[in-house]
Amino acid sequence: MLGRVAKGVKCNVSGCGKEAKRSLSADKVRLAGLSVGSGEKRAYLCESHYKEFKKRTKKDRKIEQWRYKGV
Ligand SMILES: [Zn+2]
Structure with a gap:
């Protein structure tokens, strides 16, 4: 199931290393401005990084919506 993470998996945001709670597409996480290891397809996030x-x-x-309205 999407979003479930096995026990013992660590958050792979650089400098974190807490227990991961969520798994997401690494691309989405990068777009949000969090740095995950390059070359990873999945990003594992701890509660606070999620x-x-x-x-x-x-x-x-929200910013996207504003842009669309503004045009
Ligand atoms: Zn984390």
């Missing part, structure tokens, strides 16, 4: 990812993607979506 929250940060969600926050950042929310912001991006």
Whole structure:
């Protein structure tokens, strides 16, 4: 199932290394501005980095909406 992470997997945001809670497409995570190891297809995020990812993607979506409205 998407998003589930096996026990013992570590968050692969550089400099973190906490226990991962979520797995996502590494591309999406990079687009959100979090640095995951290059060449990885999957990004594993701990609870706090997942929250940060969600926050950042929310912001991006809003900015996109503004852009569309502004044109
Ligand atoms: Zn983390």
